[in-house]
Amino acid sequence: MAKNTILVVEDSPTNMILMTTPLTEAGYEVITAVDGEEALEKATGEHPDLIVLDVILPKKNGFQVCRQLKTAPDTQDIKIIMLTSKTQDSDRFWGTKQGADGYMTKPFDTDEYLSAVKALL
Template sequence: MAIHKILIVDDSPTERYFLTEVLVKSGFSVATAENGEEALLKIKVDKPQLILMDIVMPGQNGFQVTRSISRDPETKDVPIIICTSKGQETDRIWGLRQGARDYIVKPIDPHELLAKIAALG
């Protein structure tokens, strides 16, 4: 299944803008959420085909939100790529154990991101 609808979950307006620009220019439809709670509401209303998840956010962190999404029968099939400044190997392993399909460390290289999305689609 080709990926068209992507949800970006990041508390940074700069990161949301940057990722939206990269994805829209590549032909994707993009929605954004500023935190995990907003993301969980948006997923229920309009299920995306991919989620780009930050980790460090107010309220629930990205690990917690990823775990909620990947354990919910209605959303567990939506792939998640964690996009975070947390570059430790233990963070990457923990993110994948929570249900993420991939892990990218910021600053995000647009070519790397698009390649990872293509690999999922």
């Protein structure tokens, strides 16, 4: 059985480690991107099963990336969890409006994070 591939998009090296380590330890194939444009390139080129997407990113923010992926026929079926420090109800609403399948805030609980990932795969 093939491993599920997850694209983690995060510009902070520390947060990248916190977000990718539990996924690799759980047996997922993890690819990474550090800005919105790289996220779009990898999502289109590698078509991961799931994207864990920060909102505050260089070049294109996570809301823009999510909207672009969810409106493109080739990538609209990829599940997206926004994982961000933006904790306002309006941020959560906006993320859902852009097409996010899940929305979590930092700091996050690893077990909840893995459960959210598993639920979408």
